[in-house]
Amino acid sequence: MERVSIEDVAKLAGVSISTVSRVISKSDYPISEKTRRKVLKAAEELHYLPNIAAQQLKKEFNNIIGLMVRDISDPYFGEIAKGVTERASELGYLSFVCNTGRSPEREVEYHEILWQYRVKGIILAGGGFDTEEYKAELMEQLERYKNCGLKIVALAPQGIELPYVTIDNINVGSMITQYLVDRGHCRIAFISGPDNVFTAKERLNGYQDVLIKNGITLNEALVVNSDFSWKGGYDACLELLSHGIQFTGLCCANDNIAIGAMHALREKGLKVPEDISVISIGDITQSKYSDPPLTTAFFPRYELGKKSVDVIAGLSDLAEHASIVFRSKIIERESVREL
Amino acid sequence: MERVSIEDVAKLAGVSISTVSRVISKSDYPISEKTRRKVLKAAEELHYLPNIAAQQLKKEFNNIIGLMVRDISDPYFGEIAKGVTERASELGYLSFVCNTGRSPEREVEYHEILWQYRVKGIILAGGGFDTEEYKAELMEQLERYKNCGLKIVALAPQGIELPYVTIDNINVGSMITQYLVDRGHCRIAFISGPDNVFTAKERLNGYQDVLIKNGITLNEALVVNSDFSWKGGYDACLELLSHGIQFTGLCCANDNIAIGAMHALREKGLKVPEDISVISIGDITQSKYSDPPLTTAFFPRYELGKKSVDVIAGLSDLAEHASIVFRSKIIERESVREL
DNA sequence: TTGTAGGCGTTATCAT
DNA sequence: ATGATAACGCCTACAA
Secondary structure (H helix, E strand, O other): OOOOOHHHHHHHHOOOHHHHHHHHOOOOOOOOHHHHHHHHHHHHHHOOOOOHHHHHHHOOOOOEEEEEEOOOOOHHHHHHHHHHHHHHHHOOOEEEEEEOOOOHHHHHHHHHHHHHOOOOEEEEOOOOEOOHHHHHHHHHHHHHHHHHOOEEEEOOOOOOOOOEEEEOHHHHHHHHHHHHHHOOOOOEEEEOOOOOEHHHHHHHHHHHHHHHHOOOOOOHHHEEOOOOOHHHHHHHHHHHHHOOOOOOEEEEOOHHHHHHHHHHHHHOOOOOOOOOEEEEEEOOHHHHOOOOOOEEEEOOHHHHHHHHHHHHHOOOOOOOOOEEEEOOOEEOOOOOOOO | OOOOOHHHHHHHHOOOHHHHHHHHOOOOOOOOHHHHHHHHHHHHHHOOOOOHHHHHHHOOOOOEEEEEEOOOOOHHHHHHHHHHHHHHHHOOOEEEEEEOOOOHHHHHHHHHHHHHOOOOEEEEOOOOEOOHHHHHHHHHHHHHHHHHOOEEEEOOOOOOOOOEEEEOHHHHHHHHHHHHHHOOOOOEEEEOOOOOEHHHHHHHHHHHHHHHHOOOOOOHHHEEOOOOOHHHHHHHHHHHHHOOOOOOEEEEOOHHHHHHHHHHHHHOOOOOOOOOEEEEEEOOHHHHOOOOOOEEEEOOHHHHHHHHHHHHHOOOOOOOOOEEEEOOOEEOOOOOOOO
């Protein structure tokens, strides 16, 4: 019973392996009902399931999707992963989750391994790094993928042209900033992500655009970087406060940052939203359960994940350099007050 | 350049495919330095990487680990997945993340697919269901796996004997309850998980044991089920409150529940820990950033994930029905007060 | 309707 | 030190 192959089934059923193959793979090849039953019975009895590696040898690609994330324990990526894995399994795919830990080198390694597995496509969930080296590596991979038909989809900006399923990060950065401006805030701080990550840069750009458009002077001391984590937000907020510059509004590049920052504010005796209004981007599940519940821009992570699988499966035809852009909107909760 | 195989490399290098194979697979077979270089150069030039499916055909198993989780977007599973994927890739494995969405049927489906991919092992991250049908199915799979050497490891109770890498859930349920008792609480409520999931049952048992041991009468109206989610905790807490029974302490089966419950308490004007002390199990990252920061029992999810990969890789020899049990401890923060 | 045989890309076993 | 060849398990023309 150890290694049961198609041949064992054929023997037990008293037919040829081609017949078994045809029955098992549900081809529309005509098979007498009697034979089919014999085969099915034998397969059942032996607990036969085809070896995918062997099937694979004939095909061009595996039914596998590679999902590249920076940190799968981050709810941001977790929700994307959920969308990807669920949709993938609906369509008969399996998903490799590749945790890069924010290391460009690991990411490149993963690309090679995924390629060896002949995955059908790769989803880049995190934003790319703005370094020449990283971009060059990525471009090279892409070139290879294009030649062989392996599909690639990005959910966040990579600094190069490729198929995107995403939201407009500049725009969402603007939205949250404008939201505060509209409510009378003009001293607005921004806690960003790492300064070499495109996602962070774009959101920050959106913030800056709005300030300029509204005639508010940019103040470098009001912008601080973090690493998109709770702790990062906490630390960054403390740093921001240490600058001693007054502000009434705080835009955060994601919800993690905002939750960490609110924690820091609380520790410093500052009340949200009475003293400081906080707004961010993400709408992760726990943003609803923070204290106060967080006002944040909806980011359709689950949908993004699902859609990107459709693109790879060829269900959603996305031209080579086209993009699918989802819309965002502000989820109003209780962390912002009108001045 | 489309599909480059070992044969292409052999041709370009002007050697036989066996030679290429020996060079590429780094066998300790003697190869002249000159030939080796020729082969490596050709491989480089063609961007050759071996097709794993083909290699697979020869081997018994793939270097793939299947990770079965209920909900990858839940930080509990996210952290486990991080431990698994990181350790896996250190050891040259890739991980399929299988999101079962708490459906036993999907779980069984996944087992079949993973088997077809000839994965090296499967990690059961969530607690099993206490239904005869589910257990029977699982037992059957296990039988098959045992026959062919596919390893299986559970991180949470499944109701049957198999290798575990886990913590003692009964004990941790007791620990948090005792912690409240020690601080003078005797009216203690418990928000559990789904009542057919072993993890939830065991933690609840621990709670009941402690109450009995301390001569506190069990009150059914103080125990409520949830689904281990934020919303579940929120709803369950509201339900609990609706029973109208006074309590000063609240044990939650996990941090999600606690965070949701604290939200409900806040809405009802109840202060934590002044009016109600809350304690739970998990120590997920955001438990530190809740308001107030949550006192909770440490649950080494990342370590559990890592260790289970070691077991599958054969690095940590775990006898067939033995277990590796991690220790827990209470992380004291600010959600509990002494009466 | 069913069976036979060749090939998918590798590795391992023989030869040379 | 290198090369030819037979598996590995499956699919698919092509035959019967």
